[in-house]
Amino acid sequence: MSDVTRLPDLASRALGGAVVAANDEFFAAKENLVLPEPPVARTEFGHKGKEYDGWETRRRRSPGSDWAVVRLGAPGIVAGVVVDTAFFTGNYPPRASLDGAAVEGHPSVDELLKADWQPLLPLSDLAGGTANAFAVTSDRRVTHVRLAIHPDGGVARLRVHGTVVPDPRLVDAGPFDLAALENGAQVTAVSNEFYGRPDQLIGRGLARSMGEGWETARRRDQGNDWVEVSLACEGVVTLAELDTSWFLGNAPGSAALTGIGPAGEVVPLLPRTRLQPDTRHRFVLASAPGVERVRLDVFPDGGMARLRLWGRPTAAGRSALGRRWFDALPEVQALEVLGSAGVPPDEAGRLVGARPLTGDLPPAVRRLLDGNRLLGGDRLLDGDRV
Incomplete structure (x- = not known):
């Protein structure tokens, strides 16, 4: 698909996405970033100034940048990002970047901040009042993204377009x-x-x-x-x-x-x-x-x-699903997944480095990748047909 914006917005609130943390949201709430509706113009003023349909931080008076962490509604592989600065003209961030992380379970904010964040979009120039679109080259599944704006300002919407990679477990x-x-x-x-x-x-x-x-x-x-x-x-x-x-x-x-x-x-x-x-x-x-x-x-x-x-x-469908998921896991999460399945650390490291996995595999790994159920009267026991 040449137009990545035709791919699902993995971060959309309509798909279950949420902004779970931000270092600052003084002027406008972080939750607006992932609303599925297009941003609209606001004309009213509140106690903190003009209202905006987006996320807006205060003016920084010290070095650094502002950030927001988004839990994807559906984890997957990111193919493109839209940083939409609609209606932010004199107060938009001049640059932004995006990182991704893959975390097991339902992590707390503190756990997310310590996650293994990897770059998806390098520091890139933005224009005000514009849906700034960027292609992303990645083959790794992520569960969360972190938008950083440099140094401060407002973003109306963040769209994270990509391919859903479900957890076969x-x-x-x-x-x-x-x-x-x-x-x-x-x-x-x-x-x-x-x-x-x-x-x-x-x-x-x-x-x-x-x-x-x-x-x-x-x-x-x-x-x-x-x-x-x-x-x-x-x-x-x-x-x-x-x-x-x-x-x-x-x-x-x-x-x-x-x-x-x-x-x-x-x-x-x-x-x-x-x-x-x-x-x-x-x-x-x-x-x-x-x-x-x-x-x-x-x-x-x-x-x-x-x-x-x-x-x-089907057996073939479950196997394809499991192997696609495991091959797309970042190394840290892949090691954690194998560890939770009882695979010793040395063996887990070897298997992660050998992806995509073929040939004879330990029963616990085959059960993880291929599942333990078949349709049509067949059964699987520890990954073996009986």
């Missing part, structure tokens, strides 16, 4: 939404997105309005609209949810789901089925082989709030 707990953006699914093709972005279909939580779904223009021909989703991994879909909440006079009349397998084979999942407006439709699907992509066809057009595809990964 969470997948092993049970069925999960194979189509969820936070689990690594992506919208790969769409017929029309006139009124609403299709990636909102697979967003987090329930839609709060019609504006938080996917909606097409009105069709004036005999065709129909559709959207294709690349799943988090190859999996068997057992339950589909087609949610038309908020869509009253513009919901599709009917819909169908079709899967595409790893060799391009077509797998019918849900035949064309009547839909109702403003309704969460749930359909238990007949047994079918694993698929990598799913196409949703709506007839003839209209809008939908959410698409959920619940199921389990």
Whole structure:
């Protein structure tokens, strides 16, 4: 994808992102940085001065720089950053940089400040009143980013665009939404997105309005609209949810789901089925082989709030998910992950240095990378088929 801003904003509040710490937020709150809505002009004045829709620090009277730490809503690999200084003209920072860190669990602020921060964006010039966009070259998964502004000033929004890399250990707990953006699914093709972005279909939580779904223009021909989703991994879909909440006079009349397998084979999942407006439709699907992509066809057009595809990964899908995740971990976190799995430090160091891992591996490592469950009646025991 050439335009990295088409990739999900991993830091967005809509995906669960949050600004967990900042050294200063005297004029405007740090939480504004990750709001999903575009910044707006503010004209009122408060007790501390003019109000701004963004994060703004006081004027520094000592050397240094200001910073804010953001927990990504979905950890992943960063491909681009937008430091938006909209409406900050005489008070924007002239330069900024961005670092990333990967931390296990749910760290405190003190733990985050001591994390192994690695550069993602070097110190770069900014313009005022501008969505300053920068490409990022990285192959490592991060859970947090730290924006530093030099020396001080205001930033309206921080967008951290990239590819979601989910933690496969969470997948092993049970069925999960194979189509969820936070689990690594992506919208790969769409017929029309006139009124609403299709990636909102697979967003987090329930839609709060019609504006938080996917909606097409009105069709004036005999065709129909559709959207294709690349799943988090190859999996068997057992339950589909087609949610038309908020869509009253513009919901599709009917819909169908079709899967595409790893060799391009077509797998019918849900035949064309009547839909109702403003309704969460749930359909238990007949047994079918694993698929990598799913196409949703709506007839003839209209809008939908959410698409959920619940199921389990196939053995090949779980293995691909686990190995992609482990290969993308920074060294410090990879060592910590292996240590928590019971791998001795010397062996863990050797394995991390040998990524991507192939050949015979210790059972604990195979269980971590490939999972311990299979579909279709097969079982795994310590990573071995029995």
